[in-house]
Amino acid sequence: MATIGTNVGALNASFYLTQNTNALNKSILRLSSGSRLADPVDDAAGVAVSGKLTATTSRLAAASESASNVISFGQTADGFLSTIQQQLTRMSELAERATNGAFGSSDRANYAVEFDNLKKQIDSISANAQFNSSNLFTTVPITSAIDALGTTDTLRLASLSTDSGTTTETQLFLDISSLSVTDTTSATDAINRLNVAIETVTTQRASINADIAKFNFHISNISTENVNVQSANGRIKDLDIAAESTQLSKENVLVQAATSMLSQANTSQQAVLNLLK
DSSP: OOOSSOOHHHHHHHHHHHHHHHHHHHHHHHHHHTBTTSSGGGOHHHHHHHHHHHHHHHHHHHHHHHHHHHHHHHHHHHHHHHHHHHHHHHHHHHHHHHTOTTSOHHHHHHHHHHHHHHHHHHHHHHHHOEETTEETTSSOOEEEEOSTTOOEEEEOOOEEESSOSOOOSSEEEOOOTTOOOSSHHHHHHHHHHHHHHHHHHHHHHHHHHHHHHHHHHHHHHHHHHHHHHHHHHHHHHBOOHHHHHHHHHHHHHHHHHHHHHHHHHHHHHHHHHHHTO
């Protein structure tokens, strides 16, 4: 039926031109962003899941950084303990030499000077050694998150004192503050107590390094989980560029076809006017 009141062909062509143009614009949006979730309405559930996975990866990155800092803290503490161990070993050597009864008091006094200096150095380390403004040997055990859920683990680090006392899991007493090598009797006593102090330090070093190894495993687990979570998130939000490029080409053709048909539909009315001449 030929009419001039309603151009059905033009209406249909206009409708499909609008649809195809919207699809083309959406394809351009996805390709320019690289995300299939660039327009959230395309996959509302995917947006929610991707958001949670993104938050998880951020928490995992923070956990990995925190665990690494704990490891650095422990390694710094172990470095100072290694120095103290060497100093105690040197003190025990000096005490051993001071037990020699063939030495006079002046000779033994020379040993005492170095011996006392080493005691002062150990006392200074135990009181002043720091990591990032935190005292290493007056700090409670260090705790940090080890996963995205906030689960924590601890690096055990005991306070250190050169005084006497009962050594516990959180407090180490080296019992060397009163030691001297001014005579053979005191030198012999110093050897025995220094042996205990050396054992105390080496035991603490073993504990710290065991915890460092534990946190290294935590970081490895965090890295593995982070890779898997990011892979899962990528499957949800990342765009298949090849498929979308094909879709873009299709929409381009359809827009051009609809535009051409709309032009044809608008000019077809001219034929109807010829009937009126």
